[in-house]
Amino acid sequence: MIIPRNRMASLAAVLMLTACSGLSGDAGLDIPDVADGDISEATMKDVTRQLASDEFEGRMPGTAGEEKTVALLIERFKAAGLEPGNNGSWVQEVPLVEITGKDFAPLTIKGDGVNLSYDFGTEWVGVTYREDAKTDLKDSDLVFVGYGINAPERGWNDYEGVDVKGKTVVILVNDPDWETPGLTGPFNGRAMTYYGRWTYKYEEAARQGAAGALIVHDTEPAAYGWNVVESSWTGPQAYAQRGENAPPLTAMNGWVQKDVARAILGAAGQDLDTLSAAAKQKGFKPVPLGLKAGTSFANDIRSYASKNVISLMRGTKRPDEYVIHTAHWDHLGRCTPAEDGDDICNGAVDNATGTAALVALAEANAKAGAPARSLVFLAVTAEEQGLLGANYYAENPVFPLAQTVGGLNMDAFQVMGEARDVTVVGGGKSQLDDFLAAGLKAVGKVATPDPTPEAGYYYRSDHFALAKKGVPMFYLRDGQDLIDGGKEAGAAANSDYRANRYHGPKDEFDENWDWSGVMSNLQLVYRLSRMLAESTSWPNWNEGDEFRATRDAECAASNVGC
Numbered sequence: 001m002i003i004p005r006n007r008m009a010s011l012a013a014v015l016m017l018t019a020c021s022g023l024s025g026d027a028g029l030d031i032p033d034v035a036d037g038d039i040s041e042a043t044m045k046d047v048t049r050q051l052a053s054d055e056f057e058g059r060m061p062g063t064a065g066e067e068k069t070v071a072l073l074i075e076r077f078k079a080a081g082l083e084p085g086n087n088g089s090w091v092q093e094v095p096l097v098e099i100t101g102k103d104f105a106p107l108t109i110k111g112d113g114v115n116l117s118y119d120f121g122t123e124w125v126g127v128t129y130r131e132d133a134k135t136d137l138k139d140s141d142l143v144f145v146g147y148g149i150n151a152p153e154r155g156w157n158d159y160e161g162v163d164v165k166g167k168t169v170v171i172l173v174n175d176p177d178w179e180t181p182g183l184t185g186p187f188n189g190r191a192m193t194y195y196g197r198w199t200y201k202y203e204e205a206a207r208q209g210a211a212g213a214l215i216v217h218d219t220e221p222a223a224y225g226w227n228v229v230e231s232s233w234t235g236p237q238a239y240a241q242r243g244e245n246a247p248p249l250t251a252m253n254g255w256v257q258k259d260v261a262r263a264i265l266g267a268a269g270q271d272l273d274t275l276s277a278a279a280k281q282k283g284f285k286p287v288p289l290g291l292k293a294g295t296s297f298a299n300d301i302r303s304y305a306s307k308n309v310i311s312l313m314r315g316t317k318r319p320d321e322y323v324i325h326t327a328h329w330d331h332l333g334r335c336t337p338a339e340d341g342d343d344i345c346n347g348a349v350d351n352a353t354g355t356a357a358l359v360a361l362a363e364a365n366a367k368a369g370a371p372a373r374s375l376v377f378l379a380v381t382a383e384e385q386g387l388l389g390a391n392y393y394a395e396n397p398v399f400p401l402a403q404t405v406g407g408l409n410m411d412a413f414q415v416m417g418e419a420r421d422v423t424v425v426g427g428g429k430s431q432l433d434d435f436l437a438a439g440l441k442a443v444g445k446v447a448t449p450d451p452t453p454e455a456g457y458y459y460r461s462d463h464f465a466l467a468k469k470g471v472p473m474f475y476l477r478d479g480q481d482l483i484d485g486g487k488e489a490g491a492a493a494n495s496d497y498r499a500n501r502y503h504g505p506k507d508e509f510d511e512n513w514d515w516s517g518v519m520s521n522l523q524l525v526y527r528l529s530r531m532l533a534e535s536t537s538w539p540n541w542n543e544g545d546e547f548r549a550t551r552d553a554e555c556a557a558s559n560v561g562c
Helices: 007-021 041-051 064-080 198-207 226-232 258-267 272-279 348-368 388-395 432-443 463-467 486-500 516-534 548-556
Strands: 091-102 107-111 114-118 124-127 134-144 168-172 212-216 236-240 252-256 287-313 318-328 373-380 404-409 421-424 446-449 473-477
Touching (some): 041 064, 041 516, 064 287, 064 348, 091 388, 107 258, 114 258, 124 212, 168 258, 198 212, 212 258, 236 388, 258 272, 287 348, 287 388, 318 388, 348 516, 373 388, 373 404, 373 516, 404 463, 404 516, 432 446, 463 473
Parallel strands (some): 318 373, 421 446
Antiparallel strands (some): 091 236, 107 114, 107 287, 134 287, 287 373, 421 473
């Protein structure tokens, strides 16, 4: 077994991380020493500048901006000395479907003496994932299913004892213990788990055979207001095209305002607050409401194709074992104009920086020479439309998931100077924490836990598509404690970006940016991926983590890899 040379220092680093952010301790893993990489700041600037230029028109999938982006990435990966990653091709075709709902009928709730009606947009929203010209939810029995969680490893099943086939389930947002001040509890306390995300709740409702699923919006546990729900769940909705033997789908997924849910439950003789309190307790039983839901809407359907870009550096000793790097190349294209008339959302920070990092890391690894395991550099499409490119890869992996050791995702580097720390999103979930402890020690940084664990950011970027398929994934973000100005300056820089540039036309490349913090963060990413690529270990999710059972099952079914 290879361990860091200074055993006591490494152990201290692990203990420090465990204390500050819930990261796991040393599990006897093979964590090799690796050297710094020769990472080019010029490459970071050049590629970010090009991707964020007006010429690329905001890099919207399916546009001329995509064609330019894909061509640039292939050119740069080829120049770095990598090989095409998809059986001789640089790309993976991603078939997409865009569904635009229209002619929405009200959401009606009917029962004995009950006749309620709610307007689309202001009181409820709904979409379908099915490629049907018409969605018609008719006389569907309503059942309140608490948080809509079925987690056998935690002894929790909100669907126990009820058949919801053909029915519409009403679900609370987040996890049962989201109000817990700390990070301990049946669902990690304040930190949201996958079970708290709306994506999971709709997926589980579909697995249970439900026809419809309605999540009760509540601003604090959702971490965003109704305005975000209304804007995000109206208009065109894009999805990766489903293949054969795809998981089941509900006919309609939606949200209702909290006051709407309160009124519906009241009409059923129930109280939202009382049921919400009961749903926080283990052993909660679903509650049939004795009411029927209905709505309908038409759907315009458009099919088109986009591309993931994949490059490969083949390993020298174990080439059939893979370490993956991900970043999304896409952004929003043309968007709401700024006051000066600029209507191109250039996406310089989000995510030209992360895409440039894929190229810079590929170059640095080529200079160092191939490691024992193979390195994959995956630039995915349509993240801004719901992680579509990453999800498509996860469902149709070029490299078997059981042979994918783990990986690192890069999404939106804030170019704001050097920090003393790095923000760890998803700490305490897997044995990757031990590699991180060694990497932080090597680069002289400390870990800062996710300042908003209740927002569930681990489940909102491209790495998540692989994580829910069992592959352990890092998600590191910029530090909060800047060398120049400390935590106050870091918070101010992040707030300024969110308020003035995020998802807007002013997220543009700036020649005066200070790249020092980005480059040191990339040095950490480089070390972590080289450690995984030179190691003989297969880090797993921690016992009890929501992704552990999936990883164990895929490993048990494989004759090679983990």
